[in-house]
Amino acid sequence: MAVMMAGIFWLAIIFSLTAVGQKIDSESYSSLAGISRTTRSLADDDKLKVTVYYETLCPDSVSFITYQLVPAWGRYRAQMDLKLVPFGKSYIDESNPSRPVYHCQHGRKECTLNILHGCILDKLPFDKAFAVVGCLMQSMRTSFDKCIVLHETAKAEIQECARGNQGAKLYKRFSDETNRVATPLSFVPTIEVNGVYDIFEQDQWLYRFDRTFRQEYGKKFNQTL
Template sequence: MRALVEKPATKLPIMMMIGISWLAIMFSLSAGQEIDRPSEDSNGTSTGGDERLQVTIYYETLCYDSISFITNHLAPSWGRHRDRMDLKLVPFGKAYIDDSNPSEPVYYCQHGHRECTLNILHGCILDKLPLEKAFPVIACLMKGFRTSFDQCYKQDLASKEEIQKCANGEQGAKLFKRSSDETNRVATPLSFVPTIEVDKNYDIFEQDRWLYRFDRTFREEFENKFNKTLD
């Protein structure tokens, strides 16, 4: 009969082993999660994000210097380094908004009324399209003084109509005011158009270097910030 009596004590080591195994699994999973988590600096900011140098261009649509810079310097460099360039375009320049009557603001642009209309159109293009699609349209428009939106826009009709509606309506006016505020934050008025800001820092003494040697300067500044060389 003694051989038929179950000994409770023999279950204890089995249950302990299951418990220990379970704890080991949980610890392993927890440790794995910690390893996969991106590192953070002392401010809690992730250091595992993409490495892109922020560049903001303040320009005018009918300014010869803006046309020359975007066509001959910015567009080729963006084509080579778009994955490393956090580019922002602000079409306003030395324009002025008289909003003494908020319901009917009056726009003044350095190169006339047509430039105001085009500045607003550029703002709507940049707002309605991701930069990957917007920049080729902007670059095309900036190839000359008479390049038309119809010539440069080769994407879907629905987006084209949305952009045109924006440019002719209240939304375009709001975007133009936002461009005004962003430009005035740098200087009122700008000393030169285009003006280039890097990492939200405007340095008047560095403008010539950026304007006339943009690609080389971008690569140098990227290497200085990230300690990596661009081709």
């Protein structure tokens, strides 16, 4: 009987420890999930922060993202804290706050696509969102249906965002962020590094992004990529 009671006692302890462990694991997972949705985390302290302000139907944006940014991201994503702001030289007429009117450099379709990109970036983890955006920017005729195929479960939520108030709120935020750099931007795309926009360095970033990123990373962190 004493042996049986001892066995039950130890089983109770093991069950208790297992339950605690599951609780800790669950809490840790929730915490990590929350961190993954934020713009920056402690792990980003050793990354070079790059913000790209672009337009979805801008030929220069298409060329830069496709031929400069996408390849560099593939090589240096562990060293780059990348942010995309799809607004460019757009303008929001808020003379009637309840019905804002969007004006975009390349027409109404561009405004619609800018908002769609914003919702993609909001609804998917950045790695996945960037892959979808990169796909869309390969050509001005690339379809959302084609590029979202690997993330079908998020498709309806993204479309709902783009059609509704959430997309409008995101676009207003992108407007504020872009206007903080310049109103309007002198050129699209515009690249900001570590929160600093340097008009004299733009050509280096636009046409020699890989080399310029390595140089700036080396200066900041004293490391060679």
